[in-house]
Amino acid sequence: MGVDMLIIALLGLPLLASALVLLLHDRPNLRDGQALLIGLVTAACAIQLYGTPNGETVTLLSLAAGLDISFTPEPLGKLFALVAGVLWPVATLYTIGYMRGAGEKNHTRFMFFYAIAIHAAMGIALSGNLLTLFVFYEILTFSTYPLVTHKGTAEAMQAGRVYLGILVASSVVFLLFGILSVWVLTGTLDFESGGILAGHIDPFYVPFLLGLFAFGIGKAALMPLHRWLPAAMVAPTPVSALLHAVAVVKAGVFTVLKVAVYIFGIDFLRETGSSDWLVWVASFSILAASVVAMSKTNLKARLAYSTVSQLGYIVLGAALATSLAASGAAMHIAAHAAGKITLFFCAGAIYVAHHLTDIKDMNGLGRVMPVTYTAFAFGALSIIGVPPLAGAWSKVMLMGGALDNGHMLVLGVLMVSSLLNLVYLGEIVLRGFFAKPTHGLKSQAVQEAPLYMLLPLCLTALMSVVLFFAVDMFILDFGG
Amino acid sequence: MMQHLPVLQVLLPLLGAPLAALLRGRDMAWGLALLLTGAAFLISAVLFSLQYQADGPLIYDLGGWPAPLGIVYVIDAASALVLPVVSGLAFVATIAARRLVEAEIDARDHALFYAAWLLTIAGMLGQVTTGDAFNIFVFLEISSLSAYALVAMGAGRDRRALPAAFNYLILGTVGATFYVIGLGLLYMLTGTLNLMDLSERLAEVESARAAFTALAFIALGLFLKMALFPLHFWLVPAYAYAPSAVSALMAATATKVSVYVLIRLMFGVFGVEFNGLADAIGLLILTLGIAGAFAGTLAAILETDLKKLFAQSSIAQLGYMAIGIGAMSLTGLAAAFIHLFNHALMKGALFLAIGAIAAQVGRASMQSIEGAGRQIPITMTAILVGGLALIGVPLTAGFISKVYLVRALLEQNFWLLAGLTFISSALALAYVWKIIEAAWLKERPAGAPVLLETPAHYVPAWLMVLATIGFGIFAGPLVDAAYAAAAVFIGEGR
Numbered sequence: 001m002g003v004d005m006l007i008i009a010l011l012g013l014p015l016l017a018s019a020l021v022l023l024l025h026d027r028p029n030l031r032d033g034q035a036l037l038i039g040l041v042t043a044a045c046a047i048q049l050y051g052t053p054n055g056e057t058v059t060l061l062s063l064a065a066g067l068d069i070s071f072t073p074e075p076l077g078k079l080f081a082l083v084a085g086v087l088w089p090v091a092t093l094y095t096i097g098y099m100r101g102a103g104e105k106n107h108t109r110f111m112f113f114y115a116i117a118i119h120a121a122m123g124i125a126l127s128g129n130l131l132t133l134f135v136f137y138e139i140l141t142f143s144t145y146p147l148v149t150h151k152g153t154a155e156a157m158q159a160g161r162v163y164l165g166i167l168v169a170s171s172v173v174f175l176l177f178g179i180l181s182v183w184v185l186t187g188t189l190d191f192e193s194g195g196i197l198a199g200h201i202d203p204f205y206v207p208f209l210l211g212l213f214a215f216g217i218g219k220a221a222l223m224p225l226h227r228w229l230p231a232a233m234v235a236p237t238p239v240s241a242l243l244h245a246v247a248v249v250k251a252g253v254f255t256v257l258k259v260a261v262y263i264f265g266i267d268f269l270r271e272t273g274s275s276d277w278l279v280w281v282a283s284f285s286i287l288a289a290s291v292v293a294m295s296k297t298n299l300k301a302r303l304a305y306s307t308v309s310q311l312g313y314i315v316l317g318a319a320l321a322t323s324l325a326a327s328g329a330a331m332h333i334a335a336h337a338a339g340k341i342t343l344f345f346c347a348g349a350i351y352v353a354h355h356l357t358d359i360k361d362m363n364g365l366g367r368v369m370p371v372t373y374t375a376f377a378f379g380a381l382s383i384i385g386v387p388p389l390a391g392a393w394s395k396v397m398l399m400g401g402a403l404d405n406g407h408m409l410v411l412g413v414l415m416v417s418s419l420l421n422l423v424y425l426g427e428i429v430l431r432g433f434f435a436k437p438t439h440g441l442k443s444q445a446v447q448e449a450p451l452y453m454l455l456p457l458c459l460t461a462l463m464s465v466v467l468f469f470a471v472d473m474f475i476l477d478f479g480g
Numbered sequence: 481m482m483q484h485l486p487v488l489q490v491l492l493p494l495l496g497a498p499l500a501a502l503l504r505g506r507d508m509a510w511g512l513a514l515l516l517t518g519a520a521f522l523i524s525a526v527l528f529s530l531q532y533q534a535d536g537p538l539i540y541d542l543g544g545w546p547a548p549l550g551i552v553y554v555i556d557a558a559s560a561l562v563l564p565v566v567s568g569l570a571f572v573a574t575i576a577a578r579r580l581v582e583a584e585i586d587a588r589d590h591a592l593f594y595a596a597w598l599l600t601i602a603g604m605l606g607q608v609t610t611g612d613a614f615n616i617f618v619f620l621e622i623s624s625l626s627a628y629a630l631v632a633m634g635a636g637r638d639r640r641a642l643p644a645a646f647n648y649l650i651l652g653t654v655g656a657t658f659y660v661i662g663l664g665l666l667y668m669l670t671g672t673l674n675l676m677d678l679s680e681r682l683a684e685v686e687s688a689r690a691a692f693t694a695l696a697f698i699a700l701g702l703f704l705k706m707a708l709f710p711l712h713f714w715l716v717p718a719y720a721y722a723p724s725a726v727s728a729l730m731a732a733t734a735t736k737v738s739v740y741v742l743i744r745l746m747f748g749v750f751g752v753e754f755n756g757l758a759d760a761i762g763l764l765i766l767t768l769g770i771a772g773a774f775a776g777t778l779a780a781i782l783e784t785d786l787k788k789l790f791a792q793s794s795i796a797q798l799g800y801m802a803i804g805i806g807a808m809s810l811t812g813l814a815a816a817f818i819h820l821f822n823h824a825l826m827k828g829a830l831f832l833a834i835g836a837i838a839a840q841v842g843r844a845s846m847q848s849i850e851g852a853g854r855q856i857p858i859t860m861t862a863i864l865v866g867g868l869a870l871i872g873v874p875l876t877a878g879f880i881s882k883v884y885l886v887r888a889l890l891e892q893n894f895w896l897l898a899g900l901t902f903i904s905s906a907l908a909l910a911y912v913w914k915i916i917e918a919a920w921l922k923e924r925p926a927g928a929p930v931l932l933e934t935p936a937h938y939v940p941a942w943l944m945v946l947a948t949i950g951f952g953i954f955a956g957p958l959v960d961a962a963y964a965a966a967a968v969f970i971g972e973g974r
Contacts, residue, residue: 063952064880064959135874142873149921157921164913169906172872177902180883184890 003055006045007071010081010122013042014088018115025108032096035111039089042118046085050078050473057128066183069135072128072191075476076261079330080254081125083337086463087246088118090456094345095238097452101352104236110150114242116143121247124255129189130179130263133255134171137219140251141167147239148232155234162231167218170225175216178209182263191258193478195265206264206274213259214278214315219252222315223285226308233300237348240300244307245341250333253314257329260318261478269321270405278319283413286312290420297359299347302424303340309417310336310383316410317398323478325401331474332394335382338463339391342379343425345457346372349449359428364437366429368444371454373432375461380425382464385418390467397475482530486540486553486609489523489567492516494602494622501595507578509594514574516598520605521571524563531560532961537968539611547611548674554611557964561817562608562740565824569732569944570601576832576940577725583839584723586636593633597729599626604737613749614673616741617660620705623737624652627730631722637842644717651714655704662697665690666749679749695750699742699761706738708765708802709772712795716779719791724835727787731794732828736820739801743813747969752808765806770897772799773904780911786834786844789911790827793870796904797823803901804885812888813966814959819885821958822869822877822951829944830866833859836937841929846914851924856933860919862941867912869948872905876952884959 017038024031052073059070073081095114099107120143123136141164149160183189186200201209218225232243243249260266260275269275286309293305310332317329349372350356350365366373382389395414402410437444448454467474496516500509531538537556541547555563577597585593603623607616628649634641667673669690670681685691700711707715715735719727746761776796783789797819804816836859837852838844853860869876882905889898951958 061953062956064955067883067955131874138874142868152921157917160921161913161917165909168871168909172906172909173899173902176882177886177899180886180898181890184887 003049003052003073004058006049006052007055007058007073007126009045010042010049010085010126011071011119013038013045014115014119014122018112018119021108021111021115028107031108031111032092035115036089036092036096039092043086043089046082049073050082059128063131066187066189067131068129069132070128071123071126071132073126074191074193074262076254076258076330077125077127079474079476080250080333081122083250083334084118084121084125084246087337087341087460090459091238091241091246091341094241094348094453094456097450097456098236098238098348098352101450101453102236104150106150109146110236113143113146114238117147117242117247121251124251127191129191130182130259131189133258134176134179137171137175137251137255138168140219140248141171144239144243144248147242148235150235150239153234159231159234163228166225166228170216170218173216174212178212178216181209181212191262193262195261195263195268197264198268203272203274206269206272207277210264210269210274210278214256214281217252217255217259219248220256220315221249221252221308221311222281223288223308226285226289229308230301230304233304237300237344237351240303240344240347241341244303244344245337249307249311250337253311253329254333256315257318257326257333260321261326266321266323266326266478275319275321279316279407279410282312282316282319283410285309286316286413286417287420290417290424294420294424298357299350299359299362299428300344300357302359302428303343303347306383306421306424307336307340309421310340313394313398317401320398320401320405320407320410322401322404324397324404326478327476328394328397328401330476331397331471332391334474335390335394335464335467338460338467339379339382339389342375342457342460342464343383345453345460346376346379349453349457352453353447353449359431361438362428363431363435366432367437368446369448370446371448372457373429375457376432377429378461378464380429384421384425388468389464390471391464393468393471483540485523485527485530486538486555487542489520489527489563490553490602490606490609492519492523493598493605497595497598497602500598501591503591509591510574510578510581513577513594513598514571517567517571517574517601520567520601521564524560524567524605527555528560528564531555531557548672548677551615552611552674553609554675555609556968557961558740558744558817558966558968559608561821561961561965562736563605565821566601566604566608566733566737569824569828570604570729572828572940572943573725573729573732573832576728576835579936580725580835580839581723584637584725585633589633589636593630593723596626596629596633597725599623600630600729600734604733607737607741611675612673613663613666613675613678613745617656617663620656620659620741623734624656624705627726627734628652630726631718634721634723634726637723638721640717641721644721648714648718651704651711655701658697658701658704660701662694662699662701665694665697669694675744675749679751682749683751691750695746695761698745702738702742702745703768706735706742707795707798709768709775709795709799712772712776712798715795716788716791719794720785720787724831724838728828728831728835731791731831732824735794735798736824739798739805739816739820743805743816743969746805747813752970762806762808765802766894766897769799769802769806770900770904772796772802773901774907777904777907777911781907781914783911784846786846786849786915787831787838789915790830790834793908793911794823794827796908797827797870800881800885800901803897804888807888807892807894808970809888809892810963810966810970811884811891813970814962815881815884815888817962817965818958819881821962822881822948825877825944825948825951826866826869829862829941829948830870832941832944833862833866833938836933836941837931840931846918848928849915850918850922850928852918852931853920855924856931856937858938859933859941862938862945863919864916865945865948867915869952871908871912874952875949877948877955879952880955880959884962
């Protein structure tokens with residue numbers, strides 16, 4: 001298949017799946033089966049696109065002169081499309097198991113918006129200019145809102161308000177401001193390697209423009225715009241997987257990285273020193289969120305703050321503005337996705353099998369759910385950065401980037417952060433395997449979640465290992 | 481025949497009005513109104529394409545008397561763009577009016593209602609078409625007087641329509657009086673009332689102060705008519721207590737016509753370069769525009785009556801149009817025209833959809849739509865899309881408006897103002913989402929009246945919704961037309 005066919009397939013298949021979900025709403029098995037099947041085809045397309053050389057721009061339509069909806073595959077975008085494309089069928093399989101196992105309602109609506117969200121993620125990944133990116137960014141926000149509020153309780157509604165309020169307000173106030181500023185300054189919105197801003201803007205204003213993007217992309221959850229992410233954990237666990245791994249936050253940090261690389265240009269950022277402030281904001285976000293994560297005993301809340309902290313790594317990679325750091329950040333998009341989706345899958349499995357949400361109640365649970373806990377350990381170790389798991393590489397590359405750029409303190413931040421990760425993620429594994437079982441778990445025989453859920457979480461745990469050894473494929477070269 | 485089209489589209493509704501008043505029998509007057517507004521829409525579409533193909537403006541000498549002796553009707557790029565907005569919205573509102581009027585107005589008054597309805601439409605079309613400043617005043621009064629009567633007809637359901645109409649009448653008359661005083665000064669200075677003639681002779685006038693005074697009177701009068709903050713207090717009760725069909729028609733068109741007249745006089749007659757006009761009035765209009773954007777948005781957030789909520793939102797949206805005008809640049813003026821067009825679509829959709837609810841429950845309060853998302857999904861989806869367009873979500877017309885408005889501000893280096901515009905547009909999320917939550921996330925309370933929807937309820941609103949989406953996705957022609965309209969008044973350089 002040609003590149004343009006692959007692009008159309010990646011954008012169109014999720015839409016097809018969402019349409020079929022609606023058509024087959026009264027035949028659940030068929031409805032879910034086709035979503036899984038289309039997911040697998042999408043994954044295949046994403047893998048094939050990753051292997052093909054960069055193609056030409058495909059313009060879908062033009063809103064007005066200079067405002068095109070167009071798609072250009074480039075290494076970074078193909079990587080994100082790969083992450084979203086491969087994790088989608090895995091997440092779909094898990095969703096089918098979870099929604100039936102936990103007795104949630106409104107499956108059709110859920111599956112419909114899930115597929116739309118994937119469509120939006122693909123649009124973001126492959127976008128050829130800022131306008132296209134913005135359009136799909138907003139589609140992603142609005143299509144995930146019904147998922148976040150899925151339970152329909154007062155708490156879910158409140159979470160939905162926070163979710164939408166932060167994401168929409170930040171995007172229409174700051175992000176759109178930044179995008180239109182770029183348009184007026186340079187006369188174009190296209191992503192180009194090396195960036196487009198150099199020579200069009202007084203270097204004095206570059207940090208401010210960068211700020212509009214860094215805080216306009218609320219999905220990157222840079223502190224203090226992170227509140228929506230922990231709030232959204234009221235949603236069913238498959239939504240958390242979508243938010244934390246497959247699409248939403250990844251779309252956020254991907255956008256930050258893409259803007260830094262293809263709009264500002266990392267050379268331009270480094271030479272003007274415009275992103276130095278962002279290095280410190282990201283460092284603060286990394287450490288502060290880790291500390292908050294330690295104080296949480298609700299499993300999903302802890303994982304949510306862990307995500308906020310990990311996203312800081314990727315923003316940090318963009319802010320360090322060296323090729324190595326940017327590659328590390330790109331790698332971390334994939335590594336963190338594989339690791340965090342495993343952790344959330346496990347959290348959901350624990351909830352479906354034993355209805356436990358608090359870490360303090362999970363003493364000894366590892367002996368009852370050995371497979372789940374082993375997978376959890378894999379995910380946790382990857383995020384901590386222990387070889388031979390994927391997270392090790394991205395941390396090494398980020399550290400190398402910091403050295404290149406002379407940011408010695410950042411090395412310290414990364415080390416401290418790894419220790420904090422070890423404490424708050426390690427605690428869960430240790431309690432599970434070694435602590436004295438809590439009352440209810442004492443005489444419990446082995447009881448895992450349904451196979452539908454167990455299979456995906458083993459698969460994603462395995463991915464962390466595969467990513468470590470296949471690292472060659474994920475090192476992108478940004479020049480400079 | 482073709483050369484008579486400019487006058488014909490004003491004459492048809494104007495002459496149809498007394499006929500409608502005489503008609504008896506079910507739906508006769510409505511049928512006539514539908515026919516005439518449909519014809520007016522068709523004519524304005526033809527005029528748009530004729531003007532597009534022609535080199536310059538199409539000029540029609542009324543009674544064969546050439547300007548400046550006689551009155552001329554001018555179809556240039558600007559009026560050709562605004563005419564279809566007025567006539568198109570009038571047509572769709574007339575489609576919806578049948579059911580809304582049946583539900584809300586006493587059967588004996590239907591003929592009179594449609595007479596006033598046609599008059600107000602004729603008045604608006606006349607203001608847009610005419611090339612004579614005094615003729616604008618005449619049409620302004622025709623459309624306003626009939627609009628007062630239309631608002632007062634809401635008294636059958638809610639007596640508060642009477643004070644609302646009375647307020648509207650007093651303030652509307654004050655506005656018109658200011659306008660005509662300014663016009664008197666201009667006539668005294670130049671001896672002409674023809675717009676083109678005025679602009680030529682004004683350049684030679686020595687007493688700049690007198691001309692400036694004239695501008696001040698005219699601008700103030702039109703600020704009042706277009707409900708620019710802080711002269712907007714008549715608008716909310718007038719829209720809220722008027723019959724639903726009237727709310728839809730007026731929200732979509734009435735203030736827009738005044739915006740157009742303001743542009744025509746400020747730029748077409750006085751010109752941007754007139755005596756520091758750009759600096760003094762530009763800054764004033766920008767300030768009032770952004771203040772209105774915030775005042776309207778914040779008031780809308782606190783509002784619980786849907787018609788009032790969207791009327792407040794109109795204050796904010798008019799503020800955006802004012803900001804476009806106040807930028808005093810080609811892009812700014814184009815943005816004002818784009819938003820004038822797009823806002824007519826969005827508000828048309830919203831008020832038609834809300835009208836369909838109000839006609840059933842009497843007063844469309846926040847409480848009345850709780851859980852309505854499942855009962856009347858098609859109508860509520862229209863409100864959802866209209867609301868998203870108001871926020872400026874991409875792929876709706878509102879996004880295009882915002883992009884060009886902010887572009888205009890950034891081109892002039894108004895960075896702070898651009899930021900404030902973004903903030904106020906983001907705040908719109910709060911009042912739109914209040915409605916979405918009530919409709920979809922709350923359960924319908926037990927004992928609440930069952931809401932109905934049939935195609936007659938939602939088709940008119942959905943016509944506007946589809947246009948909102950269509951012009952959000954294929955905005956190229958509109959943007960071109962708006963730039964052409966702006967170029968009538970302002971050179972390429974600004």
